[in-house]
Amino acid sequence: MFARTASRLRSVLGRWRDRSPSTKDTALALAVTGLAFVPTLSHLGPEIGDLPPGHTGTGGAATGVALTMALCLPLAVRTRWPDLCLAVVGVAFAADQVLGYPDTVGKIGLLLALYAAGAHLDRHRRVVAALATAAYVVLVLVLHDLGSPQGPPDFVAFYLVLVGIWLAGAGVRRWRMEEAERRRLAAEVAAAAERARIARDLHDVVTHHVTAMVVQADAAQFLLESAPGRAGEGLGAISDTGRRALTELRSLLGILEATGYSAPADREPTLGRVADLVERARLSGQPVDWTEEGERRAWPVDVELAVYRVVQEALTNALKYAAGQPTTVRLRHAEEQVEVEVVTEGSTVDATTPSGGRGLAGLRERVRMLGGELVAGTRAEGGYGVRALIPSRSAP
Numbered sequence: 476m477f478a479r480t481a482s483r484l485r486s487v488l489g490r491w492r493d494r495s496p497s498t499k500d501t502a503l504a505l506a507v508t509g510l511a512f513v514p515t516l517s518h519l520g521p522e523i524g525d526l527p528p529g530h531t532g533t534g535g536a537a538t539g540v541a542l543t544m545a546l547c548l549p550l551a552v553r554t555r556w557p558d559l560c561l562a563v564v565g566v567a568f569a570a571d572q573v574l575g576y577p578d579t580v581g582k583i584g585l586l587l588a589l590y591a592a593g594a595h596l597d598r599h600r601r602v603v604a605a606l607a608t609a610a611y612v613v614l615v616l617v618l619h620d621l622g623s624p625q626g627p628p629d630f631v632a633f634y635l636v637l638v639g640i641w642l643a644g645a646g647v648r649r650w651r652m653e654e655a656e657r658r659r660l661a662a663e664v665a666a667a668a669e670r671a672r673i674a675r676d677l678h679d680v681v682t683h684h685v686t687a688m689v690v691q692a693d694a695a696q697f698l699l700e701s702a703p704g705r706a707g708e709g710l711g712a713i714s715d716t717g718r719r720a721l722t723e724l725r726s727l728l729g730i731l732e733a734t735g736y737s738a739p740a741d742r743e744p745t746l747g748r749v750a751d752l753v754e755r756a757r758l759s760g761q762p763v764d765w766t767e768e769g770e771r772r773a774w775p776v777d778v779e780l781a782v783y784r785v786v787q788e789a790l791t792n793a794l795k796y797a798a799g800q801p802t803t804v805r806l807r808h809a810e811e812q813v814e815v816e817v818v819t820e821g822s823t824v825d826a827t828t829p830s831g832g833r834g835l836a837g838l839r840e841r842v843r844m845l846g847g848e849l850v851a852g853t854r855a856e857g858g859y860g861v862r863a864l865i866p867s868r869s870a871p
């Protein structure tokens with residue numbers, strides 16, 4: 476029972492992690508908005524004004540509700556537009572303090588907006604920080620003129636808390652950038668080491684087999700004059716050696732491509748050509764349903780190439796192992812990742828078994844080096860599925 480519950484919890488958390496940042500932010504905004512109208516949680520919100528009773532709620536109940544909504548709902552865009560979110564929430568918080576409305580947990584939106592600005596704001600960070608500080612100084616002066624019982628130490632302490640939250644977000648942003656750079660460098664080092672190994676293997680394969688073929692050809696030429704009956708054996712050996720060389724070269728070149736080799740830019744397939752793959756599969760007699768969700772973005776070339784290869788390999792396997800079976804190709808663009816899924820109905824052979832081509836194993840390595848994940852296998856409801864999640868920021 477406990478294991479089943481833990482498994483379901485992991486499944487739910489996994490699906491939640493796959494959600495786009497905008498979906499998560501919207502859920503957070505709605506949750507904070509709902510909690511803001513729970514009276515027993517009102518004392519959890521930050522408060523700095525503490526104006527005398529005569530100032531309390533001077534704007535009316537409708538204004539109080541509007542300010543509460545303005546404190547919470549902008550959190551839905553805190554990742555996409557952190558500066559706008561901070562501006563709206565900051566103005567609402569200042570108005571709430573000046574008008575002296577009662578405490579509400581919705582005021583925690585200021586802290587969440589500050590953290591988001593520190594973690595996700597890419598440009599004009601110092602300008603935003605300076606403007607926020609100036610706005611806070613103005614708010615303090617207004618509250619002092621209105622008779623706030625708070626003294627300078629209270630205002631300074633509250634400001635230091637706000638600065639700490641901003642710096643916490645900035646620390647997470649810096650860690651995230653360093654981690655991305657570390658993964659990029661590690662991928663480059665691994666790719667360089669793999670290419671060096673493959674170069675050595677190519678040298679060994681070409682040198683060994685070509686040398687053997689030259690020797691065998693010389694021997695066959697000699698036997699054509701001295702022993703014509705045995706010349707056929709030499710020619711057969713040359714043929715066998717050539718086939719072995721081609722097999723090993725195909726294997727090495729497949730690994731080289733799967734570990735990051737790129738063709739010239741004008742020859743690289745892109746997301747715009749995935750539809751061509753679908754159309755060619757249809758012309759080959761495979762019923763394919765093609766769906767593209769979300770707004771297409773200018774992804775980096777290696778991400779687009781990986782998506783193209785995943786669809787290409789999955790459709791090839793569908794034609795090879797499940798010809799005529801309905802196949803669905805779905806491509807979904809999210810804020811920071813691309814999701815591609817190819818599902819073929821009916822009974823299929825496990826296409827991950829090596830078959831002389833690149834195979835899904837090489838594609839799995841390609842996707843992994845981009846920080847993504849590729850899963851392929853028989854589905855519980857029947858058929859065969861290939862699903863890849865490839866994270867990346869939009870190309871500049």
